[in-house]
Amino acid sequence: MSALLFEAQTGRARLGMKGPRAAEWLTERGIALPGAQNSWTFSGAAGSSGGLLVARLGSSEFFLEDAAQAPLLQGARRALEEIPSGVYPVLREDAAFRLSGDGVHDVLAQVCNVHFAALALESYPVIMTLMLGVAVLVVPQASDHSRRDGERSYRFWCDPTFAPFLGAAVGGVVVDCGGTVRGLPK
Secondary structure (H helix, E strand, O other): OOEEEEOOOOEEEEEEEOOOOOOHHHHHHOOOOOOOEEEEEEOOOOOOOEEEEEEEEEEOOOEEEEEEOOHHHHHHHHHHHOOOOOOOOOOOOEEEEEEEEEOOHHHHHHOOOOOOOOOOOOOOOOOEEOOOOOOEEEEEEEEOOOOOOOEEEEEEOOOHHHHHHHHHHHHHHHOOOOOEEEEOOO
């Protein structure tokens, strides 16, 4: 197991879209989509920071994140500017965080009412909930993207206006639990 760590995730580009043709439009661009609602998929090397994360939020809304200059995501962003029929852009300026290491579930139990330890990672769940009263999107992952048991990490996103509060509040719980914080917004 590793030490408890809470850190801001910067240098990543995000793209959102929804609409009756959103899934078809993404597939036409070679982007692999999760099959189930409220689930995610990842393409990239296991454990790497590069790679495209695609979350399906409901039946026809998608959240994508990749390295800032990733060609697939940038190409989709440019194509979306033409506002294709049945596909509608969703502004994604989210602040992003990652919580990992020993004690993640102790921290999450104090800041959120979802029992994250009970989630089955093999279903690649996406959870939309409140964390300390702030709406968040949460993606639980095995620490190396390939194992489905053992250590977990949690990536979560929130509106950037709430990032300083959420970072300080969750960071305080992490420190109280013996962990470290890194790169949090002020």
